[in-house]
Amino acid sequence: MKALVYTGPETLDYREVPDPAAAGDALIRVAHVGICGSDMHAWLGHDDRRPAPLILGHEAAGTVIEGPGQGSRVTVNPLVTCGSCRDCLAGRENLCPDRQIISMPPREGAFAELLAMPARNLVTIPDHVPTEKAALAEPIACGWHAVRLAARALHDPVDGAACLVMGGGAIGLGAALVLKAQGAGRVILGETSAPRRAIAAAEGFETFDPLSDPAPQGVDLVIDGVGIAPTRAMASAAVRPGGVVVHIGLGSAEGGLDIRRMTLQEVTFIGTYTYTPADFRDTAQAIYDGRLGPLGWPEIRPLADGARAFAEIRQGRAAAPKIILTP
Numbered sequence: 001m002k003a004l005v006y007t008g009p010e011t012l013d014y015r016e017v018p019d020p021a022a023a024g025d026a027l028i029r030v031a032h033v034g035i036c037g038s039d040m041h042a043w044l045g046h047d048d049r050r051p052a053p054l055i056l057g058h059e060a061a062g063t064v065i066e067g068p069g070q071g072s073r074v075t076v077n078p079l080v081t082c083g084s085c086r087d088c089l090a091g092r093e094n095l096c097p098d099r100q101i102i103s104m105p106p107r108e109g110a111f112a113e114l115l116a117m118p119a120r121n122l123v124t125i126p127d128h129v130p131t132e133k134a135a136l137a138e139p140i141a142c143g144w145h146a147v148r149l150a151a152r153a154l155h156d157p158v159d160g161a162a163c164l165v166m167g168g169g170a171i172g173l174g175a176a177l178v179l180k181a182q183g184a185g186r187v188i189l190g191e192t193s194a195p196r197r198a199i200a201a202a203e204g205f206e207t208f209d210p211l212s213d214p215a216p217q218g219v220d221l222v223i224d225g226v227g228i229a230p231t232r233a234m235a236s237a238a239v240r241p242g243g244v245v246v247h248i249g250l251g252s253a254e255g256g257l258d259i260r261r262m263t264l265q266e267v268t269f270i271g272t273y274t275y276t277p278a279d280f281r282d283t284a285q286a287i288y289d290g291r292l293g294p295l296g297w298p299e300i301r302p303l304a305d306g307a308r309a310f311a312e313i314r315q316g317r318a319a320a321p322k323i324i325l326t327p
Contacts, residue, residue, distance in 0.1 A: 002327065003112035004306040008052045009045030010314070012307040017055070020108065020116040027066040028074065028117060031131040033110040034059035034139060034298070034324045035309060037169065038250065039103065043310050049104050057111035057325075058103045061125065061135040068119035075134040076110070077121040077141075077280045078102040094145070094274045101274075111306060113327045120277075123284045132324055133287055133295045136170065139322065140292065141283040143175030143223070145275035146246045147182060150221050153244045153268045159183035161220040164238050166210070168196035170298075170322040171248055172225030176205055177292045178283075179223075188216050190234070195319030199297050210234060225249050232256030241265035248272050298322040 003017045020027070036059055042050035050056065058078035064070050081088050081096035088096050102117070103109030125134045151158045163184045165176045168191030179187045180203075188206040191197050197207040208215065215234050220243050222235040227249020235245045236258035245267060262269060275283070286292050299320035301309050306325050312318045 001113040031062040032135040055108040057109040059138040060110035061131040073125040074122040139170040140174035141275040160185040167225035227251040229255030
C-alpha cells in the first residue's frame with residue numbers, strides 16, 4: 001500500500017510499505033484522515049513517543065474491506081485499551097495504563113491506504129454522512145470529553161454559562177461547537193489567525209485576537225485548546241472566582257498558570273486526555289444528527305500532497321482549522 005511515512009524532523013516520504021496484518025482485526029480502506037497537532041509535534045521532532053520511521057495520523061474514517069463489519073463505512077476511535085483494568089471497567093478507558101493509540105508504536109497510523117483496527121473501536125457511519133465529516137469525530141470528541149468533565153465541575157449548568165475557548169483549530173472550534181450544542185449562553189473564541197476567526201464567526205461565535213484585543217474577564221469556563229504559556233496565563237486571568245479551566249492543548253509543558261490566583265479564587269483546573277468510547281460514540285452521533293452544524297470548514301487534500309500540507313501548517317499558511325488527507 002501507499003503511505004505517508006515520517007522519516008525524520010520535518011520529513012515525510014510518500015512511498016510503498018507493507019499492508020498491515022489484520023490478525024482478527026478489521027481491515028479498513030482509509031477514505032479520509034485528518035492532520036492533528038500531535039502529528040505536527042512528531043513531524044517537528046518534538047515527540048519522543050513517535051520515533052521515525054513511523055506512519056502518523058489517527059483521525060480516520062473509511063470502509064471495512066476484510067474482517068468484522070466487512071462492507072461497513074466506519075469512523076475510527078484510535079485509542080486501543082485493555083478493557084479489563086480498573087479504569088476500563090469504570091468507563092474511563094482513556095486512562096488505561098496499557099492504552100495504545102495508532103500513530104504511536106507499536107501501532108502504525110492512518111496516513112495510509114489501509115489500517116487494521118479492533119472491531120470495538122469502530123463506529124458505523126450512516127448513509128447520509130460523508131466520511132470526511134465522520135473523520136472529525138476524533139478531534140471533536142476531545143472537546144466533547146472536556147465539556148462533559150467541565151459540566152460536572154461547574155457550580156451552574158453549562159446551559160447559560162459564559163465560556164471562553166482558546167484556539168480556533170479543530171480542537172478549539174470543536175469544543176466551541178459542543179458548547180453551543182449544549183446551550184452555553186455565550187461562547188467566545190480567541191484565535192490569532194484572521195481566517196480562522198472568520199470561520200468561527202461564521203459558526204456564530206464571538207471572536208477576538210489574543211495578540212491585540214483584550215481578553216474577556218469573569219467567564220464561568222475556559223477551555224484551552226492550545227496549551228502554551230500565554231493561553232494558560234489568559235485562562236488564569238479570564239476565569240471568574242469559582243470557575244473552571246479545562247486544559248486540552250499540548251503545545252508546551254511549562255509556564256503561564258497562575259497557581260496563586262487559582263488557589264485564592266478556588267478555581268478548578270482539569271487536565272483532559274482524549275475521550276472515552278462513550279464520548280466518541282456520542283460525538284459521532286451528534287455529527288450524524290447535525291447537532292454540531294454543517295462541519296464544512298476542513299480542507300481536503302490528497303495524501304500524496306501531505307508533506308506540503310505539513311509545511312504550510314508550519315508556516316502559518318493553512319487557513320482551515322483542519323486539513324484532511326485522502327489516500
